[in-house]
Amino acid sequence: MKFTILRLLTHSELGMFHEYRRQGKERAKQRAINFDWDVVDTVFPSAEDQDTIAINCRRFEDEHTVAEVASWLKRQHRNWRFEGDCPTSPYYSFVDPGVLFAMTVDASTTPATASWVAIPADHPARAAILGHGESARLGKSAMIALYGDEGQHCQAVLSEHFPQLFKEEETVPVTSRQEYDSNRNDDDAAPDPLGLFKILARAGHSLPSAIADLVDNSLSHGAREIYITFPNPNASGRWMCIRDDGTGMTPSGLRDAMKIGHQRDYDDGDLGKFGYGLKGAAWSQADRLTVVSKAPGGEVTTLTWDKGHLAKTRRWVLLSDPVASEHASSVEIGDSGTSVLLTQMRPAMEPIKGKTDTPYAQELAAIKSHLELVFHRYLEGKARGREKVVIRLNDEILRANNPMGHPLTKEYDQHRIELPDSTSDKAPALYVRAYVTPNEAEFDEYIKALPPLEQRVERERHTLNGRSNDAQGLYFYRLDRLIKWGGWEDLFAKDEHTKLIRVAIDFDRLADEQLQVDISKQLVRLPFAIIKPLGDLIKIPRAAARLRYNKKGRSVPPLAGGANTATGVTPSTPVSSGPIVTGTHVVPVAKKDRALIRLVSSGDKPWQRKTGFKGEEVEVTPLMPTLVTLVQLIEKDAEAKAALSEFLRVLEAAGVPDKLTGKV
Known part of the structure; x- marks a missing residue:
């Protein structure tokens, strides 16, 4: 098991070099380089049960001399330290914070064998290593370990600039590229296996x-x-x-x-x-x-x-x-x-x-x-x-973790969207169903009887072991197998207030080509033609998710016929470009809330929702006299005003104000 280890050394670690101390730069008294616990556990799997790991190291004593020193890693609380060697040579006068520590280590032997070098900030080898993608994880971790070919570029750079320490070696006899080319038939265009x-x-x-x-x-x-x-x-x-x-x-x-x-x-x-x-x-x-x-x-x-x-x-x-x-x-x-x-x-x-x-x-x-x-x-x-x-x-x-399966989740009817411009006999389609999951208060109430450990497990399962805000969005199922989830594919931006909504999109093999399912079956792309119809389907459930997030929502049971008698509004309509949309939705109604609804003398829509210094408010214009009368009747009823505000919000999601403009 051969690894390449990289670390940018900090001020506190440079005390291991005598020359750094002689220059009066040292403040701390540390005489070792820190090794992150995850790197040690990766490179030395048996380290879990040890406190010390022996390593025979090769490193420069001066520019031309290589020293071999018996060193070790010693457990220090959660992390480890590389100890046993404090170079005394003036050769290391260049060390300063940010110097690159590079080590190749073979962990398959006992003791392990390694070579390491400290690379100055202005050395071309440092630029070549840090300028390559192999070093990318240094942006997240103070130390990284690259296994085998994962560190191929680093190994080549080290071999080129420090051949006394690092030699390019092949673990098995390898047929060279030239030998491969000379041995193959002229008509043989098969790919190189390696x-x-x-x-x-x-x-x-x-x-x-x-x-x-x-x-x-x-x-x-x-x-x-x-x-x-x-x-x-x-x-x-x-x-x-x-x-x-x-x-x-x-x-x-x-x-x-x-x-x-x-x-x-x-x-x-x-x-x-x-x-x-x-x-x-x-x-x-x-x-x-x-x-x-x-x-x-x-x-x-x-x-x-x-x-x-x-x-x-x-x-x-x-x-x-x-x-x-x-x-x-x-x-x-x-x-x-x-x-x-x-x-x-x-x-x-x-x-x-x-x-x-x-x-x-x-x-x-x-x-x-x-x-x-x-x-x-x-x-x-x-x-x-x-x-x-x-x-x-x-x-x-294993126990199934259905992201829409919580008993308190509110389920909407399924809709079918045909993918346009299909050349097959059987039109590929997406089957879309929205779900609004419980808010935090509801979820906490539901699990409060469980022991603390089980509560934590259930909460992690519900949030898919991440942030609940990242769990909102589209869930793509290919033949009932979830292949991608979370996020809105540019339909909407992630919003803390809509984090409770999850939308299942089912499809089969017929839709693979149009959705451009990738080779690892982890990515899909939505055709432009269905983005708007899909977004329209999701608007009302998103409004319901926003209500439930605010702990004010309750659902009104849907009735047959595509309309809900609580609103008289058909939630969605067929789209002429190809999608077929049917079914009904659950429409939320608000509980008591502080809502600002006021009458204004003019406007180009029956009502408009605005955000000002006093927060969100609805301005009602004279374009719809019946709405004006209703606002006047409930002027002193805060609960009725809150319900009306959310009723109007649902209509807004369905585009009703724009449709009514000029028709009232």
């Missing part, structure tokens, strides 16, 4: 999203039970297995599934798309992918893609070696099914900051919450045409 591996490995997956993509494959093969094994790397190294009881694959079927971009006929309910998911998701996390599969009544087949073998041969050659004994029990399947085994997994690069859990515990929690949300309809047994699915993570059965 190059394509590296491209696909950077396709934008996090560990939770990669696992979700692998679960997609299990569901596409009819799995009803899925077992995810992800043991603590402190005990057994970093590996993972996703095993299912689906239909499995024949030997030829598995070989096809291991091909990059293999095209097949997808069923209507198949979650696959590009023939990429299995390989891309696995390679984004591991250098070795092994798949064991068995179709009913067939034989067990095992095939492996190995990055080291691709680098050595530069040929698309699958391995059929048996699974190593330490993983054999995890890949065992019954009458049929598939096991996907990831080994030589790369460590997590971005641990969650500000939490006391170990990186492994954080990863488990992130995987759990992601799968419980993304596959909640499958876990609930509500995915169309599918039996209820059970997913286990290290023997724990």
Whole structure:
């Protein structure tokens, strides 16, 4: 396990250099460089149970001399310090705050071996490293650790400028580019295996999203039970297995599934798309992918893609070696099914900051919450045409987290919007349903009988383990699988006062092309033609969400016929550009509130809502005499004025003032 570690040193850390002290710059008495706990836990997984980690280091004594010094990392409360070496050489007279500390470390040996250098602010190597995207996370973290190829650029820069300390090494014999070119047939235009591996490995997956993509494959093969094994790397190294009881694959079927971009006929309910998911998701996390599969009544087949073998041969050659004994029990399947085994997994690069859990515990929690949300309809047994699915993570059965499923959530009717300009026989469509979730007071009241720990868990599940303001917006479901959520896709801006609204948008494979579902099935784009119809559908639920946020809302039951007798207004109408919109909405009515409604002598609309020094107020003009009379009758009734204000707000959302202009 080889890492590149980067840190911009601070004033307090430079006391480890004698020359800094001799120059009278030191104030603190620290004699060590700080190592962030998450970096140490990533580089040295066994550090969880240790207080000291030995490292044999190489570094410059002067410009031409390399010294080897036995050093160590020592636990200091939550973080660690790099100790045991305080260079005395005048060579380090250049050190000042902001000097770049760069270390390459091989953590696979005991003691670990490392080389480090302090790079001055004006050195071209510092500019080359900090000017590259590999250093991006230094903007968020004081120290970062780059694993293997993640730090390829940094390693090349260090080797170029400090060859005495850093040598470019290959971990396995690699066929050179020239050798690869000379050996291939002139008509052979196949992609370079190693190059394509590296491209696909950077396709934008996090560990939770990669696992979700692998679960997609299990569901596409009819799995009803899925077992995810992800043991603590402190005990057994970093590996993972996703095993299912689906239909499995024949030997030829598995070989096809291991091909990059293999095209097949997808069923209507198949979650696959590009023939990429299995390989891309696995390679984004591991250098070795092994798949064991068995179709009913067939034989067990095992095939492996190995990055080291691709680098050595530069040929698309699958391995059929048996699974190593330490993983054999995890890949065992019954009458049929598939096991996907990831080994030589790369460590997590971005641990969650500000939490006391170990990186492994954080990863488990992130995987759990992601799968419980993304596959909640499958876990609930509500995915169309599918039996209820059970997913286990290290023997724990996952519990569906339906973002619209809270008992106090108010549900609106579903609407169908046809996507325009379709060339298929069956028009692709979006099915849109809005939900208004409980406000904080209602939610707190609902969970108050639970113990404090369970209250916290329920609150985190309700906010999707983030800020509730970020949970508002659109939730895109592709074949009942949640692929993107939160935010408004430029329909509206995020608003604290509308954070209670969540809108489910369902679609199937027919809409993939027009929504431009990306290769990782995590992104969609809304066609311009449906943005306004979709926005119009959501306006009234947004107004209801605003009311409920203010703890003033109660819902009026909708009646048949597309209109609500509380208002006499049809909430939405068909749009001529293609969308078909039907159904009714729940319209909120306000409780008692301080509302300013006043009569004015002129205006180009029956009423206008404005914000002034006294706050929000509604100005009613003579254009609608009946409204003027109503305002006069309720002049001293604050509750009636509040109800009228919110009634008018609903009409505003439906565009009624503009429609009435000149027609009253």
